[in-house]
Amino acid sequence: MTVTTPAQETAPRVSRGALAQSVVDSLVVARRNLIRMIRIPEMVIFGLVQPIMFVVLFTYVFGGSIKVGDTISPQAYREFLMAGIFAQTVTFATAGAGAGIADDMHKGLIDRFRSLPMARGAVLTGRTLADLVQTALTLVVLAGVALIVGWRTHENIGKVLLGFLLLLLLGYAFSWIGALIGLIVRTPEAATSGGLIWLFPLTFISNAFVDANQMPAFLRHIAEWNPFSATVQACRVLFGNLPEGFVTPDAWPMQHPILASVIWSVAILVVFRTLAVRKYRSATA
Template sequence: MSVATGAVDRHRARRPVQAVRDSLVVAQRNLIRMKRIPEVVVFAVIQPVMFVILFSYVFGGAIPVPGEKGAGGPLVYRNYLMAGIFAQTVTFATAGAGAGIADDMHKGLIDRFRSLPMARGAVLTGRTIADLVQTALTVMVLAVVAVLVGWRIHDGVPRMFAAFGLLLFLGYAFSWVGALIGLTVRTPEAATSGGLIWLFPLTFVSNAFVPTSGMPPFLRAVADWNPFSATVQACRQLYGNPQGIVSHAWPMRHPVWASLMWSVVIILVFRGLAVRKYRTATA
């Protein structure tokens, strides 16, 4: 083997290591930025806390959970609700991720990153990792608030952590959707609006806040195959919380596997699209 060939092989072997190192550097940069602007984290926590309080005390006694003992009781609904609120929190973080990337594009920071000898995609991977850390902190605070309003787990701590893992995995998957939106639009304001438009039907046409058994057949089929619904149902199953009447749809019968499958598919598709857009996007 020639010296040149050996050098090429060593360079190729270093590529994955370099990609990881570059991604972690970018993630550190974004985490430092979050630390210097704490109001971003504070506002990210306030919104889901408001949802918990409003849904628990305003709607808690009015929405029955079919198939559960004591259906219609506030405490039953709060335990049913919390998986949906957790999932909504990790997915709504997508809008912030898109706005952050759009802001970097608007300021020309992405162009400067692309001029550096760094791994392709490291900027986006680092950003999504930093957003995942922020989301994890938000979910931790939200879990404390949930316990204070009466939410409880019934199947043990290991299954609880497995549920939170599924939530964060879904949040990470959707952060790539936000990255693609942030690279596509021209301003951070447009990224925020574009990041929320598709999230509302995704979260509300689901089993997050009300059982799907009362929906029209077509809408119920959409909700049952919604990746958001799969994660919510998986979390309820792992927490031991009320699940209502479970549909015969495959994702509702096997929600843990469905949640994992959907998250992997979303990452593979939207990471590829986002990295491709990153190579060609201009401010």
Template structure:
């Protein structure tokens, strides 16, 4: 007597949707980059030293010579300065994002990612999310140092947290610029140089360190419509710190809205360009 066995087919796993796969893959890549950062602690340490040096140098070297709202008090300038230092710190993370992506490209890691069934934009999104975590840590340490040198907030904790959220959003937006630079150069060294060279005019032709009304008349509109200036001014208002002289420029009248619009616009434009460059660079 012959026994006939029947094999019950195993149902195929349901494929994940495009958005859920992209989110999951991005978090996996972000975790990989965060683990890498913990194994190379000098990356975090050196990232903390530079902004701390800026705080100390600007506070004590230039603090008594800057005229803010008719006052040359070092304490007034320290409170005026800190929003600019915070913003400069989050945007300077752009160079690290670009160098990291360029390093992955140079070592062939991107080719290994391509062999996996993962969303194409996940590599870049994961990298920028990991950089956002590192930037958050840097901001926490920098805020503690700022409090030690005399910086204070005057509008309460909720508005201060909103200011830090705007800073992190600006840093995340600029990290996509760094991603595009990292994909466009051949070496990590070039990505580091390319990520910094354009940041100096962006941060210094702004209201970060001086009142823009004291600049030459032809330079004032550039500083006032600078996305960097909008976030700095918004943070000063939310922190309750001294701000720049009144201006008719729309970003200075409504800096919180201007900061949000600029940051989201930068994310949309440069994320689109970065993902497109990523696809063409790895074909």
């Protein structure tokens, strides 16, 4: 028989700090989403189909017909292209993040989370962390496909890994835009459409697929200050994939692409995480 002393009865419970509690709750939610991903592998498989198609189509359909720098070499375009395909892949994951959160809202799962003693922002943070893991796996497979079709890097492994980290940072920042869209719309279908409709002009009015120097002046300025373009340019520098004769634009983000990529990604992350968490709190208040 256990005897409880007066000191034990009056001793206050030791509670986790707010930050530690939020981290633990976020990891629990992330684990839940990763388990769901494993149980529904077609989510990952279908997410791979589109970027692989882009790699193959752009490599073999447009390779040799698009001038980059001062060459139309298929190999030069192949290496020029891959950073754009990688960046497009991580940003297009935005639609999936939005659809997932909208689906949870639609099914009432968010209300069930709300009834638990957990940090409010943990639901969104856990979801976006799980999406980040899926994005990283997609990038690994996509890099393998790129190597098969002839993509090569010409810098040391440290710079190459830094390039992929910048891609993941951009993807994580954009996943919070998807989270906000998922909280605003009413259905997963609307979240998917809303998550893609703005991504197409963002990715195509950029330096992802063509040399921005060849664009009309007004489009070139948009492309040079596009946050997406900064990450693409940073990856090309870090991968050693700038083609021979390529003229770096005078715009500040293109002259300092690594720093610009970090600034843009962190700014997007801070702004949209704040807006998403605020919307989540008001939606479940």
